[in-house]
Amino acid sequence: MFAKDFSHLYSDECNRRVKDKLSNLFLLSQGENVSFLGNGLPQSKYFPWQSVSGTSPIPPFPNGIASNDETKETTSYEIMKNDLKNSSIGASGENSFNLARGLQYQAIEGQPAILNFIKEHLKLIHKVGTHYQDWDVILSLGNCQAFDSILRTFCNTGDYILAEEYSFSATINAAKAQGLKPVSLKMDNHGIIPEYLEELMEAWPKDLKKPKLLYTIPTGQNPQSSSLSSERKQQIYNILQKHDILIVEDEPYYFLQTGEYIPKSEREEIKFNNQQEFIDNLATSFLSIDTDGRVMRMESYSKVLAPGVRLGFIAGSAAIMKKLAAYHLMSIMAPSSFSQIFLNELLQTWKQSGYIDWLIGLRHEYTLKRDGTLDYLLENMPKEFIDNDVVRINPPVAGMFFTIDINASKHKNYNGDKIAMEEYINNKFIEAGVIVAPGSWFEVGSPDEISAIKKIDDDGYIFYRATFAASDLPQIQEGIAKIIKVLKAEF
Structure with a gap:
């Protein structure tokens, strides 16, 4: 089977793009006895790097991925300017590239060695290629880009896009800056409510263009840390398929799945007997159930390796990836060669099995931090706050965040203005020396013409997003203690 044709959804800008004829010169240069005088490529002898080197831990990380540097087993590698044979320990043959090659202008899609690794990874984790065979991958600078x-x-000024009721503000602001109209979808503790989506689309005014796409953070949703179940994903997919709407799944937190929170008194450490058991335990992705080629999956190495790598990828139908590559040709060109070189060396050294070992270790670390955070929060939050609906605590099952919901109407000075109360409490947190993110900062909202037909009811709560990722557990507990102290003083 092949992916469906979605060219009818392309934007005017996309349709106006033309292929740069200069890019054809690279293909012509591959022949024998060719004198290449076509493009302005600086010779590698003018690159001021003779070699770069790095040291990385070795799988299977028996002491854990966060063990002290002194106890880690490591491997070192050096990438030379011209010598491929001796330039690398982990990467070899077609999977390696020296600096002379790596620091030259790159393929827009990304280095083939990295792309091949990612494709094998996607087959392993998401069974990509099961439903349609013409799929592909392109590198990105991360999920925002x-x-x-x-x-x-895909979008023209004035187009509608669907998003969760609360979502990552940077991406929503990017859409608004392009003149798009985000439409918010009601959520609960498990993510988007499919019934709400279905009712909205069935009531969609006939004189308005339907949304082009759904933007969703399905796993460890930011800011609310909810995760869509397999059942909900299939329901959402079916609804959007019916209305010919694309799906963009933004998954930076996918491998930070921690499972359901279990109270300390009942908890047993979860260990996977083998890698396949870990893979089978991961959430079903939209990409894995996509039969049409309407899903574009965005992943980033920012949360699983390091934010400064500035590397990620998009996976989806080959036709759509070609259109994205055409835009990259006139915008970012390709991600940094240094980032690609070091990422490739790491992944080729670890291989698929070692990378899975790293992800298993990462899950273990984040589960410990999630559990320690929730243990302290639930043990120290006054019971009467929970019993009297002053506070709701929402244990996350994935991601880096947890949220605390506060019933604004319970405050003695509440006058019906939730935003004012949210700002007031937030200022009290700041005065107490703890920094969190107010929930309204993530509110998507909807245009008036959509709110008129389908409005999200207000339950009277405000919420704050906090993270257990940025600090060690003692510092997290110190911050929670400050939050509780403020709540005790105010409620």
Whole structure:
């Protein structure tokens, strides 16, 4: 089977793009006895790096991925300017590239060695290729840049897009800056409510263009840390399939799945007997159930390796990836060669099995931090706050965040203005020396013409997003203690 044709959804900008004829010169240069005088490529002898080197831990990380440097087993590698044979320990043959090659202008899609690794990874984790065979991958600078590329490829000024009721503000602001109209979808503790989506689309005014796409953070949702179940994903997919709407799944937190929170008194450490058991335990992705080629999956190495790598990828139908590559040709060109070189060396050294070992270790670390955070929060939050609906605590099952819901109407000075109360409490947190993110900062909202037909009811609560990722457990507990102290003083 092949992916469906979604060219009818391309933006005017996408349709106006033309292929740069200069790119054909690279293909012509591959022949024998060719004198290449076509493009302005600086010779590698003018690159001021003779070699770069790095040291990385070795799988299977028996002491854990967060063990002290002194106890880690490591491997070192050096990438030379011209010598491929001796330039690398982990990467070899077609999977390696020296600096002379790596620091030259790159393939827009990304280095083939990295792309091949990612494709094997996607087959292993998401069974990509099961439903349609013409799929592909393109590198990005991370998910914000990837989403910008997708918006410019599919959306025109004035188009509608669907998003969760609360969502990552940077991506929503990027959409608004392009003149798009985000429409919010009601959520509960498990993510988007499919019934709400279905009712909205059935009531969608006939004189308005339907949304081009759904933007969703399905796993460890930011800010609310909810995760969509397999059942809900299939329901949502079916609804959007019926209305010919694309799906953009933003998954930076996918491998930070921690499972249901279990109270300390009942908890047993979860260990996977083998890698396949870990893989089978992961959430079903939209990409894995996609039969049409309407899903674009964005992943980033920012949360699983390091934010400063500035590398990620988009996966989906080959036809759509070609359109995204055409935009990259005139915008970012390709991600940094240094980032690609070091990422490739790491992944080729670890291989698929070692990378899975790293992800298993990462899950273990984040589960410990999630559990320690929730243990302290639930043990120290006054019971009467929970019993009297002053506070709701929502244990996350994935991601980096947890939220605390506060019933604004319970405050003695509440006058019906939730935003004012949210700001007041937030200022009290700041005065107490703890920094969190107010929930309204993430509110998507809907245009008036959509709110008129389908409005999200207000339950009277405000919420704050906090993270257990940025600090060690003692510092997290110190911050929670400050939050509780403020709540005791105010409620």
